[in-house]
Amino acid sequence: MxxxxxxxxxxxxxxxxxxxxxxxxxxxxxxxxxxxxxxxxxxxxxxxxxxxxxxxxxxxxxxxxxxxxxxxxxxxxxxxxxxxxxxxxxxxxxxxxxxxxxxxxxxxxxxxxxxxxxxxxxxxxxxxxxxxxxxxxxxxxxxxxxxxxxxxxxxxxxxxxxxxxxxxxxxxxxxxxxxxxxxxxxxxxxxxxxxxxxxxxxxxxxxxxxxxxxxATTDPLTKMNNYLSFKEDFDKLYTSFHKNNQSLAMIALDIDYFKRINDTYGHLAGNQVLEQIAKILMDESAKSEGAQAYRVGGEEFNILLPNLNLQETNKFSHHLQDRIRYSLFPVNDLRLHLTVSMGVAILHEHDVTSNLLYERADQMLYHSKGQGRNRITLENELN
Structure with a gap:
């Protein structure tokens, strides 16, 4: 051999x-x-x-x-x-x-x-x-x-x-x-x-x-999922809605007068506020099966809530609003009261693209801000 x-x-x-x-x-x-x-x-x-x-x-x-x-x-x-x-x-x-x-x-x-x-x-x-x-x-x-x-x-x-x-x-x-x-x-x-x-x-x-x-998918400041992660998950849930008839609701949320916090207390204080708000959003989202919160911009957040209808999402959003409203947020040596504005929308069968839901939630958010902030607007309230 x-x-x-x-x-x-x-x-x-x-x-x-x-x-x-x-x-x-x-x-x-x-x-x-x-x-x-x-x-x-x-x-x-x-x-x-x-x-x-x-x-x-x-x-x-x-x-x-x-x-x-x-x-x-x-x-x-x-x-x-x-x-x-x-x-x-x-x-x-x-x-x-x-x-x-x-x-x-x-x-x-x-x-x-x-x-x-x-x-x-x-x-x-x-x-x-x-x-x-x-x-x-x-x-x-x-x-x-x-x-x-x-x-x-x-x-x-x-x-x-x-x-x-x-x-x-x-x-x-x-x-x-x-x-x-x-x-x-x-x-x-x-x-x-x-x-x-x-x-x-x-x-x-x-x-x-x-x-x-x-x-690539996590916001470094708040440790929340970022906009890229939001788009990926949103597209999957949109497909699941049409394929499996799974309902989907969205909350668009802004911190009221956030620029004033940055101008008054500095950007480090603003970062502290963002981190604390993010923790509340993630905590509350964890209580609803499949829900996920995202930081999609500076003080802008979105929450996706599969399996919830408009009324259930409305109840969720008011509970979330109350928790933020009645919390004290430590910033430097102060304790700040904060409020948020929200827009709530739900996906419909006639939504030919996922952007339609995103745009409706965004419109509801801007309506809440235009009405004086610290408000929640549901899409059926403007019909």
């Missing part, structure tokens, strides 16, 4: 398989995040839909490996891939998720092979490696050690494991020569390094994209 056929070709195949699995997983993760519409939060594989998807994806991969091993007739097939899968789901996923994946591979093994001696060896070996990996992860995280310590320890464990296979020559495992043991250990070390590099790089890229998305 030539060096090329014995070493280079199988190793390259393994590397491309590993990279392909990583890239496919990350593509599907980004697809799930984009479909959910929440691209500004850090990616979390420990809970929620991504945890569920991770379990399904890697459990399916583990089951596939076991089916291939059964077809080959001995456990030598895909040993490195199966161990890498076991290591990295234990490292990156929660204990519940990783054990679920391990359980899926165990169940598949038992169904295909039965409770043979080889199966018992397999269950014992994978359980020991799983517990050992958990212990190493605990130590690494407790003492805040670099990840390279963990990766290097995995390489050592696999070196010991392949040496064990060589010296014991387990019958269900097939004949393991020194050349096979050395090749598989070297292959594991290289694939382990590439896998760690690939995962680290893709996670950093995902975090960077998340940060950019957050910066």
């Amino acid at each position: 030539t060096l090329h056929s014995w070493y280079i070709s199988p190793l390259f195949t393994g590397i491309f398989v590993i990279l392909g699995i990583i890239v496919l997983f990350q593509i599907l993760v980004r697809l799930i995040i984009s479909k959910s519409g929440d691209v500004t939060r850090p990616i979390n594989y420990l809970s929620g839909r991504l945890a569920f998807f991770s379990v399904v994806f890697f459990a399916a991969l583990g089951i596939y490996f076991e089916v291939v091993v059964f077809d080959q007739g001995h456990d030598l097939a895909f040993v490195n891939f199966r161990l890498l899968l076991l290591f990295y789901v234990t490292i990156y996923l929660s204990r519940k998720s990783s054990f679920t994946i391990l359980g899926a591979t165990w169940l598949t093994r038992i169904i295909l092979w039965g409770l043979t001696t080889g199966t018992l060896y397999f269950l014992f070996m994978t359980l020991c490696i799983y517990l050992l990996t958990l212990g190493m992860i605990t130590i690494i995280r407790r003492y805040n050690l670099p990840q390279i310590y963990l990766i290097s320890t995995l390489d050592i464990i696999l070196g010991i494991l392949w040496a064990t296979f060589y010296y014991l020559q387990l019958p269900y495992f097939g004949t393991v020569s020194i050349k096979i043991a050395l090749f598989n250990w070297v292959s594991f070390v290289i694939m382990n390094a590439i896998l760690e590099f690939g995962l680290t790089h893709l996670n950093q890229e995902n975090n960077y994209l998340t940060m950019l998305s957050h910066q």
